[in-house]
Amino acid sequence: MMPGRPLACIVGPTASGKSAVAEQVALLISGEIVSIDAMQIYRSMDIGTAKVPPEQRLRPLHMVDVCAVDENYSVERFQAEARACIDALLAQGIPPVLCGGTGLYLNAVIDEMDFPSGYRGDERRARYEELARTEGAAYLHGELARRDPASAEAIHPNNVRRTIRALEMCDEGASYAASLTSLHRRAPHYPARIFGLDVPRDLLYRRIDRRVDEMFDAGLVGEVEQLASRGLSARTTAGQAIGYKEILKALSGAMTMDEARAAIKTNTRRYAKRQLSWFRHDERVTWIDMGDASVRSAAQRIAQEVEHAAL
């Protein structure tokens, strides 16, 4: 890690203009952008993840296109790879500009968080999933309560996914509850200045609607069809991305393409809401109201604050 200058981090809900601001910031401080996005990770998921096309990039963009769609990525892997990428930039004296909307990934990189490494048994997970199906969520949660009461306490019985993860951790001799460290007690891995782009809700939603329509115009359906032939499906992590899962469903005949389009819009709105609730609880975030700040002025302010903090 580089003493002095903190990492510039640009976060916010989808469609708030993060990419544009990050590019301007990178331009101003001669930095390079490190994407913090769980779906832009995947190769060829371009239109639906609103990835900045290579020919339009003003500065190099990292941590994008590093995984195939039929492969499942993970936070643990992101933490290691993004940190390696950041360290390499710092070693060259290039300031990284982190930009993205995946809260967990951001924290995994800039904060001290341990994702105990070890073998992740897919067949064991399948067994737990089967148990949840046959015996019910309550049974599985009861099992967790028996083996690790503290974790069961921390996880709602309906949250099958977390319950399974906690059981897996038991199997590995770890504890979900014990690994949880509240945000304010976590030590930073990198000094960072986090900026959140805030857009008035109604404006944000109008932008989301417009952007979804633009994605369709740009050929999103064709992109999904192509990826489906390369292994993208509802069972893969990439196939759960908004924009992709709905179109996969429409392609299979489960809904019309118009219904898929509408579903993408509402799912994106909800996603934006979840992103806001994640970033709002982080007191380090400095919010910039994009309702009255231009991309340029926001970028100038960020660049200035990051450079000023270097003193």
Next chain:
RNA sequence: GGCUGGGUAGCUCAGUUGGUAGAGCAGGGGACUGAAAAUCCCUGUGUCGGGGGUUCGACUCCCUCCCCAGCCA
């Protein structure tokens, strides 16, 4: 102009023999350590179209006006 249906939460609609309303969707809030664009939790007060009347009390009955749809002229 006449007849018939309708006008109840942002939308689609319920509403029992008159006791000032409730569902779905949308929306809002929140949680979050190996799938995170995922997963999960919490959340329903609105001039019951306007005005008048009957009544202890009207979304519910009566009158009148306005608006929408369909049919007839």
